[in-house]
Amino acid sequence: xxxxxxxxxxLDGLVWLSCYLTTGKHIAFYGxxxxxxxxxxxTAPTALAFGFGGAVAARSRIAPLRWLGNGYIAIVRGVPDxxxxxxxxxxxxxxxxxxxxxxxxxxxTDPVRQGTDFIVCPDAKLPLSSAPQWIHEGYGFALAxxxxxxxxxxFAANVLYGAMRAVPRAQIETAEAYGMTPRQTFxxxxxxxxxxxxxxxxxxxxxxLIKATPLLFLLGVEDIVFWARELGAAKTPRFSDxxxxxWRMWYFLALLIFYLAFTRxxxxxxxxxxxxxxxxxATAAGEALRKAAA
Amino acid sequence: xxxxxxxxxxxxxxLGYGERLLPRTDFTLCQQVTLIGSGMIxxxxxxxxxxxxxxxxxxxxxxxxxxxxxxxxxxxxxFIFVFRGSPLFIQFFFGYFxxxxxxxxxxxxxxxxxxxxxxxxxLFLNTAAYSGEIFYGALRSVPKGDLEAAEAYGMTGWRKFxRITWPTMLRLAWPAYTNEAILLFQSTTLVFFxxxxxxxxxxxxxxxxxxxxxxxxNPFVPYPILALWFIGLTLCIIGTMGAINRxxxxxxxxAPSRPRFLPQMIR
Numbered sequence: 001x002x003x004x005x006x007x008x009x010x011l012d013g014l015v016w017l018s019c020y021l022t023t024g025k026h027i028a029f030y031g032x033x034x035x036x037x038x039x040x041x042x043t044a045p046t047a048l049a050f051g052f053g054g055a056v057a058a059r060s061r062i063a064p065l066r067w068l069g070n071g072y073i074a075i076v077r078g079v080p081d082x083x084x085x086x087x088x089x090x091x092x093x094x095x096x097x098x099x100x101x102x103x104x105x106x107x108x109t110d111p112v113r114q115g116t117d118f119i120v121c122p123d124a125k126l127p128l129s130s131a132p133q134w135i136h137e138g139y140g141f142a143l144a145x146x147x148x149x150x151x152x153x154x155f156a157a158n159v160l161y162g163a164m165r166a167v168p169r170a171q172i173e174t175a176e177a178y179g180m181t182p183r184q185t186f187x188x189x190x191x192x193x194x195x196x197x198x199x200x201x202x203x204x205x206x207x208x209l210i211k212a213t214p215l216l217f218l219l220g221v222e223d224i225v226f227w228a229r230e231l232g233a234a235k236t237p238r239f240s241d242x243x244x245x246x247w248r249m250w251y252f253l254a255l256l257i258f259y260l261a262f263t264r265x266x267x268x269x270x271x272x273x274x275x276x277x278x279x280x281x282a283t284a285a286g287e288a289l290r291k292a293a294a
Numbered sequence: 295x296x297x298x299x300x301x302x303x304x305x306x307x308x309l310g311y312g313e314r315l316l317p318r319t320d321f322t323l324c325q326q327v328t329l330i331g332s333g334m335i336x337x338x339x340x341x342x343x344x345x346x347x348x349x350x351x352x353x354x355x356x357x358x359x360x361x362x363x364x365x366x367x368x369x370x371x372x373f374i375f376v377f378r379g380s381p382l383f384i385q386f387f388f389g390y391f392x393x394x395x396x397x398x399x400x401x402x403x404x405x406x407x408x409x410x411x412x413x414x415x416x417l418f419l420n421t422a423a424y425s426g427e428i429f430y431g432a433l434r435s436v437p438k439g440d441l442e443a444a445e446a447y448g449m450t451g452w453r454k455f456x457r458i459t460w461p462t463m464l465r466l467a468w469p470a471y472t473n474e475a476i477l478l479f480q481s482t483t484l485v486f487f488x489x490x491x492x493x494x495x496x497x498x499x500x501x502x503x504x505x506x507x508x509x510x511x512n513p514f515v516p517y518p519i520l521a522l523w524f525i526g527l528t529l530c531i532i533g534t535m536g537a538i539n540r541x542x543x544x545x546x547x548x549a550p551s552r553p554r555f556l557p558q559m560i561r
Contacts, residue, residue: 079521080480082487086504087517094513118511211381218487225387232391249391256380256388263379 008241020242029227033258036213036224039141043148044209048202050153055160069157076154082215088147089219093126100124137222144219152209159201164190166197196277196286203270210262214255228252297324308332308496316495316505323515326506330519333499334527336409340417340498341479348421348478353460355426360433370426377423382416382481386488389416409490417485421478425471432467433459465542472535476528499523 004011005019020026057069076084097120098112105121112120122128127135167190175185217225232248278285303313305328317325358370377385390413393406405411436459444458464471483500486492492501499520506516 079524080483080500082483083500083503083517083520083524086500086507087513090507090511090513113512214381214383217383225384228387246391246394249388249395252384252388252391255384256376259380259384260376264375 009237016242020244023242025227025231028222029224029231032222032224032227035141035221036216039145039148039213039216040209042145043152044206046145046149047152047156047209050149051156051158051160054153054157055164058157058161059164073154073157073161076151081151081212082218084151085147085215085218088150089143092143092146094118097124097126100126140220144216144221147219148209148212152205152212155205155208156202159198159205160194162201163194163198167193193281196274196281196283199270199274199277203266203274206266206270207263210266211259224255224258228255297322297328300324301328304328305332306335308335308498308502310494310496314494318509321506321510326502326516327519329502329506330499330516331523333497333502334523336485336496336498337479337482338527339410340414340482340485341475344414344417344421344482345475345478347418348425351418351422352425352429355422356429356433356463357455359426359430374423374427374430377420378427382420383484383488385416385420386413386484386490389413390489409485409492413485413488413490417478417482420481421474424477425467425474428467428470428474429463431470432463435466436462461542468535468539468542472532472539475531475535479527479531480524 002019002022004015005022008016008019011019054069054072057065058073060066060069097118101108101112101120101124104123108121110119112118127139171189171193172185175189180188214223214225216223228251229248232246232251234246235243237243274285275289278289280286280290300322301324304317304325306312307316307329309332316329355370355374358366359374361367361370390407393403393412396403397407406415440458440462441454444454449457483498486497486501495505497505503516503520507513510516
């Protein structure tokens with residue numbers, strides 16, 4: 001990166017370190033932190049949407065829909081999540097390929113599952129074998145996001161379901177007294193008021209989501225764990241300009257500190273958000289704020 | 295090959311007894327159930343020992359965090375912050391590489407670099423931090439009247455703690471602690487995915503489930519089997535912890551509230 005880095009074996013001390021930490025692979029490592037943030041930025045709203053859908057389904061008046069919502073919440077919550085991560089990545093991939101196979105190759109007669117092989121017609125492969133590399137990586141990442149969203153959606157559904165039931169009964173009765181239909185009551189009264197009740201649970205979930213991001217590594221995405229193992233492993237002078245011993249311990253220490261800082265900042269932001277959302281709410285915190293202002 | 299024969303061959307495979315080679319072709323349902331069940335031995339081993347050792351340490355941490363003396367409070371606060379604020383997965387990796395370096399410096403430390411001891415140490419520290427926070431919360435909600443009554447009876451110091459504060463703390467913390475226990479058992483599945491090597495393919499339940507999923511390319515059989523094993527284990531934990539909960543609350547007039555399973559999953 002720097003001009004003086006052309007002959008690293010002659011350097012030492014901090015100068016060497018400044019060259020070492022700006023090699024191409026290290027830049028990719030720093031980029032992987034961006035991957036984690038992108039994952040969080042996409043997964044959090046997606047999971048919230050899944051959760052909202054699940055919660056609405058779970059309190060639906062139509063029985064099959066209610067069973068579906070409750071089943072989704074119960075099944076995902078009862079089993080170790082990493083089993084779900086490993087399961088969904090293959091299951092989703094095979095599911096998509098199977099659907100495409102049905103649509104694209106109706107004349108194909110061989111069974112899809114032959115012994116230990118899963119064979120779909122070449123047109124149905126996802127991504128197509130002719131696709132460029134970035135599509136393969138993007139597809140893997142999209143599958144990972146969908147998996148995270150499904151698993152965390154179930155937890156969010158549970159939180160939102162509880163929050164919807166926590167909205168004071170009197171508020172809903174008032175809405176009904178004004179002649180609102182159930183749909184209007186839900187949209188105008190329940191949804192705006194439920195967030196303050198959902199916030200502690202959602203904040204907790206956000207922390208858990210942050211701490212689940214290293215599992216991306218298990219889903220085959222080149223994330224920070226992948227790069228930390230790669231870069232930290234011992235390097236010999238034959239294969240690297242920057243030979244060093246086994247430094248994986250230090251790389252993982254850096255990741256540990258990154259996550260600690262991240263969760264700490266989140267904690268502070270959530271605390272501020274709670275205060276802000278409590279304004280004008282019929283809760284103890286809202287009452288305390290009103291008294292402090294008066 | 296009959297199913298009984300399979301159980302005899304693979305029932306203790308995760309500990310290294312029985313058939314040396316894992317099945318390679320023609321996987322039967324019986325083989326999958328047996329091997330994944332055999333892997334559960336490791337999950338139970340990790341969970342049980344980490345939980346019981348962590349319980350004592352967690353009590354110490356909670357008392358430390360609630361202490362007025364900063365020399366006791368600060369270390370406890372930091373310990374809990376570090377282990378609750380970072381992912382268990384990263385802690386496993388970090389622990390493993392620390393133990394590897396230790397092994398090079400001091401050869402006597404070698405067992406720590408294996409899963410059986412090294413992962414256990416990480417799990418123990420992790421669960422101690424999470425339960426310590428739970429106990430700390432409970433310690434702060436011990437009713438003031440109980441403590442005053444203890445003092446009126448002339449109890450102080452250790453006697454007061456052992457006979458009043460600690461039992462009340464446990465009683466208050468127990469439902470949350472039940473969840474922690476369930477989550478701990480579930481997070482034991484991370485061990486063999488985080489650096490710790492599975493020597494001679496002796497792994498835990500998820501390790502074998504993934505083995506079958508990779509070999510058959512069919513996730514719809516091994517993972518549901520794993521899920522059923524875990525649901526069974528969870529029911530056992532809920533049963534045991536519920537029995538302890540009833541005993542802790544036996545002096546109370548009303549029926550004890552059943553601990554609810556409100557998982558927080560991964561950490």
